[in-house]
Amino acid sequence: MSHDEFPTDELAVVTCGLPYANGDLHIGHLRGYIGADAFARALRTLGQQTAYVCGSDMHGTPVAVNAEERGVDPEEFALEWHEQYAETFPKFAVDFDNYGHTHDETNTELTREIVRTLDDEGYIYEKEIQVAYDPAADQYLPDRYVEGTCPYCGEKARGDECDEGCQRHLEPGEIENPTSVRTGNPAEYRERTHKFFRVSEFADYLTEFLDGLEGTSNARNQPRQWIEDGLQDWCITRDMDWGIDYPGTEDEDGDDLVLYVWVDAPIEYVSSTKQYSERVGSDEYDWEQVWKGDGEIVHVIGRDIIQHHTIFWPAMLEAADYNAPRGVAATGFITINGKGLSTSRNRAIWAKEYLAEGFHPDLLRYYLTTTGGLQQDVDFSWSAFQEKVNGELVGTVGNFLYRSLLFAYRNYEGTPEVEVSEEVSERIEGAIGEVRDSVNGYDLRGVGQATTRLAQFGNEYIQRNEPWKLTDDDPEAAAQVIRDCVQLAKAVAVLGEPITPGKAEALWTQLGEDGSVHDAHIEDALEAPPRHFEEPSELFEKIEDDRVDELETQLEARIEESASGSGSESSTATDETESDDTDEGQSESMTDEDDGTTASADADTDDLEPLLEDRIGFDDFQDLDIRVGQIETAEGIEGADDLARLEVDIGFETRQVVAGIKQLHDLDTLPGTKVVLLANMEPAELFGVESNGMVLAAGEEADLLTTHGDAELGEKVR
């Protein structure tokens, strides 16, 4: 199945993964909502009639657990966050056509209707399964109420997802060594009857679906692998009372059985579209035409929820006889100063913090979209932000607009009365083509860069033609150059609208245009601007160095404060549908297996890991900053069976390191021991403790490496 290029004659809907209504919004969220907003705007600029909808995810254990911690009712708790989100998004020019929530009547009704259809069509069956249960709390432990070990990769995992390891969705009963989040007690398994959706029957359908799916490549490749590994049916009910009741049943014990949050969450995409449709009237926008007809459905999601959107969701839509998504774009992760964004460590840029600093939302929009597009990982630092703003928005775009429009105003009181040149109109047509191709390739960076390059061309054009030298000698040539520049400025407004809508609107007004640039069509970039306009002002303001220093210092202090404060706080506190805490791939045990270099001569080599065939150069070895250190403190980490927190003096400073040696050494005897430490290991966070280096050890017993002469602390191993 291949699709006609955007714009098509069909209605389109763009959605973004629902935020769990359980905590403050941060840059990790904003990245997705801004990206999806820019994509929806870009589609509209191409002439595609598009609705951009979303809603808060009110249900599920992420909300219930947090509400319980605060001792409030989950509905009240979630509604408060919902209202805050609905207020915050527009401040970043994230303008949803509808922003609902999963607990409202529209979604509750529609969810029940769809589940009833699945049931009527024979796609749902009952099965007895083992469910984690906390006898002390007398409570079943669905999803995030339980933690343990991932059966697939062995990493620490939550009840429903292997968030720190292989990212797999986990079914109830799958997690090993289950522990209750409520009491910290080991959980027991009890038999319960639950409802299952026959996802396994959709393997062929989904394979074909993925072949035609547009969006980002990561959203196609991962699910192909999952299908190949064999699809399991999906448990769609939970033993909880917060959620949407399974239609028509209360089970025989009178216990509550609600739908798994991942059933009603994506249905909110449909419900929110329906609410929009009901508000504007179905003549204007008919939700059924989109969701039951041939509309263009595009989902923007976090990378951690690909499985839900490319396996479960399309299978559900197909089973209920709904339309299939056209595109799924899965955003990468966000790091802050090169380290994983962590809400529990306060290593994040918060939405309200950014707003309080008084930066224009378009600056962040521009940074995020032109750095990461929809798919790439984004690193944020205040200095990189400053560099992008000062270099591209102030230096290139702002500079071109101000110098050319000011010149036009002073010499012509607006747009000189000549036709735009062939060269410049061709250049604008080229930029239009770039934007079209970028939208069709789900390439937001391309959309942003097309505008910046156009402004860059404008700067070169004005520099090359030097109109200020021509006004006396060759006034016609001068008028031509400025006429061209005003046209380029108008094109910058039209093409830049999806990424920087506020600044584009201001520019539109400066050009004396009527109406709003938000309603402009991409071809308007070639239409003549109005004859007269007022004196322009500068659109972008430089960010000064000392401001950035201050922001960097604030951030560092905050992270440090949170590290020295109640560091043992559970990391389950604030996580979202959007990917955030991204210490991915860094949580391997610090001493396992990677020490094949110390095989002793008398060992039975059958038991040893084979030597690596691949040789490395001396330069590669030089990349490892290995130092002599001395353990100062060693203590176990609460809640972690194997991990110890060490403080290691390495001459220059004392490092906190997490090592998997709790069971293997008597921790009390370790202080004073000289060790060898890999100092430039990427920091990782384990059980809420930052590990800033790796103590080298050999073999399964974690035999600590040391020195035997008088090497001083901090000396390099070479």
Ligand SMILES: [Zn+2]
């Ligand atoms: Zn795993």
